[in-house]
Amino acid sequence: MQMKNSNTHESKCSLLKELINTSDIGILMEAHNGMSAKVVEEVGFSGIWASGLSISTAYGVRDSNELSFTQNLDVLEAISDSVDIPILFDGDTGYGNFNNARRMVKKLEQRAISGVVIEDKIFPKTNSFIGENQRLADVNEMCGKLAAMCDARQCKDFQIVARCESLISGHGVLDALQRATSYENAGADAIFIHSKKETADEIREFSQAWRGSIPLIATPTTYFKTPFKILEEMGISAVICANHNMRASVRIMREVSQAIFVSQSLEHVEDLITPLSEIFELMNYQELDEANEIYLPKKNTNNAASINGPVPTKVQRRTNFDKAS
Numbered sequence: 001m002q003m004k005n006s007n008t009h010e011s012k013c014s015l016l017k018e019l020i021n022t023s024d025i026g027i028l029m030e031a032h033n034g035m036s037a038k039v040v041e042e043v044g045f046s047g048i049w050a051s052g053l054s055i056s057t058a059y060g061v062r063d064s065n066e067l068s069f070t071q072n073l074d075v076l077e078a079i080s081d082s083v084d085i086p087i088l089f090d091g092d093t094g095y096g097n098f099n100n101a102r103r104m105v106k107k108l109e110q111r112a113i114s115g116v117v118i119e120d121k122i123f124p125k126t127n128s129f130i131g132e133n134q135r136l137a138d139v140n141e142m143c144g145k146l147a148a149m150c151d152a153r154q155c156k157d158f159q160i161v162a163r164c165e166s167l168i169s170g171h172g173v174l175d176a177l178q179r180a181t182s183y184e185n186a187g188a189d190a191i192f193i194h195s196k197k198e199t200a201d202e203i204r205e206f207s208q209a210w211r212g213s214i215p216l217i218a219t220p221t222t223y224f225k226t227p228f229k230i231l232e233e234m235g236i237s238a239v240i241c242a243n244h245n246m247r248a249s250v251r252i253m254r255e256v257s258q259a260i261f262v263s264q265s266l267e268h269v270e271d272l273i274t275p276l277s278e279i280f281e282l283m284n285y286q287e288l289d290e291a292n293e294i295y296l297p298k299k300n301t302n303n304a305a306s307i308n309g310p311v312p313t314k315v316q317r318r319t320n321f322d323k324a325s
């Protein structure tokens with residue numbers, strides 16, 4: 001059994017590009033740490049949404065840029081180390097102006113992240129579902145950021161996604177179309193069109209009127225009754241399941257903690273929780289057993305010092321990058 005991380009940064013960027021561009025709807029499932037990322041990959045998803053809301057919540061802080069970029073980077077490194085599937089990071093507003101945004105791209109690529117979403121709001125951001133009429137960024141400033149991010153990327157397929165908040169902020173479909181067109185012209189690889197309506201009506205209206213050539217991404221958090229297939233028929237290329245693992249974990253942790261607190265026993269929760277054997281499997285303890293066999297000295301090896309020094313043992317290598325002799 002091999003360790004993770006067999007895909008290169010370049011191949012993961014290409015996979016994310018493909019997921020967003022192919023005619024079948026692509027699904028990006030939320031993860032907020034290494035463990036949830038492993039679950040997402042194990043279930044069979046082809047891509048991860050590294051959600052700002054979920055990562056912040058897992059840290060115990062608000063989705064208001066209370067978490068620093070370097071704290072996010074640490075989480076991204078853990079996610080990236082844990083899985084082989086591509087990761088799209090929720091880059092909020094890019095942590096400042098164009099200069100901070102292009103530096104963000106550089107640091108993300110160093111962690112083998114395959115793409116980033118940047119939204120047309122103001123730093124510090126507020127979660128889109130809080131309050132009404134949030135102020136939007138100046139279109140030209142957003143376009144400058146997008147262009148700088150495109151220019152900064154090393155891998156040509158690293159995905160730079162422009163998130164348009166016109167609908168959420170009450171500016172309507174026409175404003176959304178104008179902004180999205182400007183973002184495409186600035187170099188964006190895809191448009192994330194966000195809505196907080198309970199139906200997908202304004203997403204349908206937007207996608208029917210969209211004349212751009214880059215794909216559309218939607219996040220049906222509030223219009224959750226709309227199946228992905230219907231969104232695909234509307235012209236949406238990929239969906240983001242934005243926060244579902246984080247919300248699932250809060251629910252089950254509350255249930256289990258409450259049951260133990262009330263009953264003063266562990267008896268009633270065993271069926272609600274994951275057996276330890278499955279945790280060991282998820283974390284691939286078997287690989288460590290196999291590595292121990294290869295790299296630890298054999299128990300019966302006589303490597304006591306002799307007159308000529310310790311007797312060397314031959315270690316079986318898994319890979320061989322040695323220079324040809």
Ligand code: SPV
Binds near residue numbers: 051053054063128129
């Ligand atoms: C997130 O998951 O942090 C998002 C998506 O930005 S949403 O919360 O739906 O705006």
Ligand code: MG
Binds near residue numbers: 063
């Ligand atoms: Mg977010």
